Amino acid sequence: xxxxxxxxxxxxxxxxxxxxxxxxEILQKLxxxxxxxxxxxxxxxxxxxxxxxxxxxxxxxxxxxxxxxKNKMRQVNNLNSITFYCxxxxxxxxxxxxxxxxxxxxx
Numbered sequence: 490x491x492x493x494x495x496x497x498x499x500x501x502x503x504x505x506x507x508x509x510x511x512x513x514e515i516l517q518k519l520x521x522x523x524x525x526x527x528x529x530x531x532x533x534x535x536x537x538x539x540x541x542x543x544x545x546x547x548x549x550x551x552x553x554x555x556x557x558x559k560n561k562m563r564q565v566n567n568l569n570s571i572t573f574y575c576x577x578x579x580x581x582x583x584x585x586x587x588x589x590x591x592x593x594x595x596x
Contacts, residue, residue, distance in 0.1 A: 528564060533562055
């Protein structure tokens, strides 16, 4: 029993450590994309995908980054990613239980 508890504690600790690294890696990748001077449709799609991954760890932070992505989408005039963007936006507002704000943001 004692060995089982220590094994579970070790696994839990490793899981928590790996999640923290994943979030910081996602944020670093987003910052690299933000530092570009010109954006492509693929860059925008990748930013939205990173926001999707980030929403698992921190939906509020993901929403903040999605707002940045919105400005980048306007610069590129990228209409192809709007549905993907809106789905991620609505997902984060559902997770945070801010339904009214989500509807306004999508409108």
